[in-house]
Amino acid sequence: MVSALDRLSYAARQTARVAWYAGHYAAGRRLLKPLPKPDFPIGPMPTRAELTADLRSLFEREWQDIAAGLFAAPALLGPDPAELLRRSALYFRDLPKVDARRHGRINDEPDQDEANAHLPRYYRQNFHFQSGGWLTEESAAIYDTQVEVLFTGAADAMRRRMLRPIADWMKGRRQREVLGLDVGCGTGRLLAFLHSAWPGMRLTGIDLSAPYLEEARRLIGRTARVKLLEATAEALPFDDASLDLVVSSFLLHELPKKIRAEVLAEMARVLKPGGLVAIVDSIQKGDQPTWDGLLDLFPYYFHEPYYAEYANGSIDAWGDAAGLQPVASERAFLARVSAFTKT
Template sequence: MEWRRIAARTAGRARYAAGQGLRSAWYTAQMQAARARAEGFNRPGEPAFQPSRGRPDMAELRRAYFELFLQDRANIEAGLYPEPRELRLAGLPGALKAARAFQQDVKAVDERRLARDGKALQRDIQAGGDFLQRNANRYPDYYLQNFHYQTGGWFTDESAELYDTQVEALFSGTADAMRRAALAEISRALQGRDQRRQSLLDVACGNGRFLEKVLEVWPRLNVTGLDLSPSYTEAARARLARWRQADVIQEMAEAMPVENESFDMAVSIYLFHELPPRVRPLVLSEIFRVLKPGGLFILADSLQFSDRPPLDGLLEYFPHGFHEPYYKDYLAWDLDGALTQAGFVKECGTLAFLTKVTAWRKTHL
């Protein structure tokens, strides 16, 4: 009956609001604790940040924050993906362990941030004797940095374990919700299709968190993750081990060991802002190559200048407060022009808080 549907929808919205509110509060508290331990940003001795695009409009930031969750809930009610159920007692010990490790690493991260030192990893390699020195020629120079000033860069198991907590804390518990905007595009692409006959490539899959969410929704979808980090790919393999059709490859995105026209879909989550300008078109060319004619590429990455003009000042600050050596260039990069030049045709785009998700079709040849 109609009243039952209304009651169920109302209960679902209340449950969702409570869960996401608690989740955001948890990660916001972790970031506030980290900032307190670091004694705040722009403190004496730190190079001052002089914005050229004005201070961010905090009212607009709050508006975008709430819009994210409203859209996420609308996607759930539209049947694009199920409601997240991450707040479980079974996961509490792991969450507490991750929170402690995050706080313990704050001092080292803050020291690099104050010194504007993103090259600690390269010095460790030059010091000699470890795995990285023996294998450093496998990795391009731009990759051998402490992105976000994180300990170990992309090359330690501890970094792979900490990453999810670091990102969620940075974005006040919204990272997974922002990623689900990309999940919605996958859902639309798969409607009416047999998931067992569809294949998806996650370019720069990291520790496999997004692919895990994909497979929880479509457990028979054929997925492949590709990432250059040895520690993150190992973590991704462990995370996806229960799905026999899931594969993880350790290799560069600009030189994928993948056959031509072998995937129906490709997705990239927060990769392109960490690539040098000269590498971005190489990666786009590779993605175009491995997609089947008519295949779909879903790109989720940071907002750029003018996507939400009142927040341009916030975007401008980010590479100052965190080690993002290519982010400033990315903010003004002609994303649409680059994708069009690579041969893609834009289908749609949406903003999800501080993330922009666009979907692109490989033209039939």
């Protein structure tokens, strides 16, 4: 049973988180030079009041699921206060470099490094114009700060909306019999939330970035229930129909069309009949039509070479092409959670 104090504690943590990252956003804007106005049509845009109300709705839905006993209130993840401040400083230190790349449209620095030659070409880029792309220790240290600033402290909450369809699917199942995989696990935040909610699950996270996997190891800690592997999403190192649960967060919009189709097909291949694929990623055009302008502007301000094609597509159609049937869908602020099964 949750108490009034539990609710107050949850609300206080989320409010503090939003205020912290909103402050970063406001301070960061002062360091950035304005870009010229886009020379292409921009769709409708939400007001700040609409975004704020929708963000509150996101937290309220999570709390209602917690109160209903579907999963526990989220654990506090991440560094201690001193480390949090250090990473904040790293984030602000990188902003001028990000801005210089944005104005110079420089996005291929990781491709110039011979140490990255073994990685797919689509991956060797300065995504978000960030230093190192996704391929350095510095990048791994500031990625979560960067994403939370972008989403005003809501990134983790959007990821956690995936717990709802998983909780529904888990009814009648034993945790210790579930084999799960996080495709493109990055710094491990989704894996950590899954491990906290269902500590008996045996989970594996794969990613192409060794520094991000090291960050995930630090976040999750020592446990035999979670393994981390350097591997590619378009050729998963698992047998056919060998996994019960496959998840990913904010991966698909980073992939070229051909690779994205291969990744979804791989997810379907390794999934057992009756298993679940759960994906959280950006909303697409039409998910919230009055917000479509945000999707037009995002790849203009951030280096996201595959985002426009993603935003104009349909994850349900892509899942169907991979042999997956949709079973649940929810818009979670600026993200969409989609769940599929395989018969």
